[in-house]
């Protein structure tokens with residue numbers, strides 16, 4: 001089975017190899033047959049299609065495996081971009097690999113890499129978070145553990161929630177956190193908004209037309225993360241207790257880490273074997 005990336009907007013981004021593979025395979029497994037039909041029509045191809053989407057992909061595994069075992073080749077595509085990247089296909093690829101079938105990637109566009117390549121944010125390390133939950137509470141919960149993340153964080157977002165998401169991100173990461181929002185990549189109205197989260201929110205609010213389309217939100221990593229880990233605290237204690245009485249050591253560590261002074265003092269006593 002070939003896993004074939006397709007354009008995220010501009011049809012000229014379909015690779016030569018993707019065209020060859022789509023031309024040669026016996027079947028095309030796709031998220032939405034009507035959507036993929038348009039792409040195949042553009043290429044002048046008529047193919048047997050098999051729908052593989054979030055709601056049926058587990059049931060399709062045996063069927064796909066049957067086709068492969070009978071010698072038929074198959075291309076897996078999604079509506080846009082690279083399959084499995086916030087798109088269906090993971091259970092199918094996992095199952096086929098476990099059963100020993102060959103799975104061949106045919107690389108091409110993906111909104112996250114396209115956005116990062118032109119955003120002007122660090123790309124040496126990044127964390128792809130995909131879509132946040134629909135409910136505001138769920139979104140806040142997902143952002144909380146990311147506050148101290150030092151790598152660039154990449155999210156997908158739809159036009160329905162982009163403003164609300166930016167608002168919640170501003171609350172979580174702070175108004176001054178650097179970010180970039182890429183809208184309608186590779187399409188006529190491609191736009192990059194960059195600056196602080198507050199700047200971007202303001203720019204998007206000015207023109208409601210700007211909230212139409214598809215979005216990739218990239219948030220720069222935290223330049224000043226709070227690094228005090230349990231291990232650091234342990235080490236700090238050992239160093240300070242060699243020089244200071246427990247109460248003073250606990251006060252210094254509380255100041256540095258924001259941890260509770262009383263419980264730190266208790267720990268200092270335990271470490272000194274006084275409790």
Ligand code: SAM
Pocket residue numbers: 008009078080081082083084085086087109110111112155156157158182183184185186187214215216
């Ligand atoms: N598999 C796709 C990929 O490789 O990028 C992603 C599919 S996901 C269902 C769709 C989301 O990807 C959109 O809601 C948007 O966040 C992002 N996206 C896809 N195409 C885009 C584009 N042309 N411009 C900006 N974001 C896009």
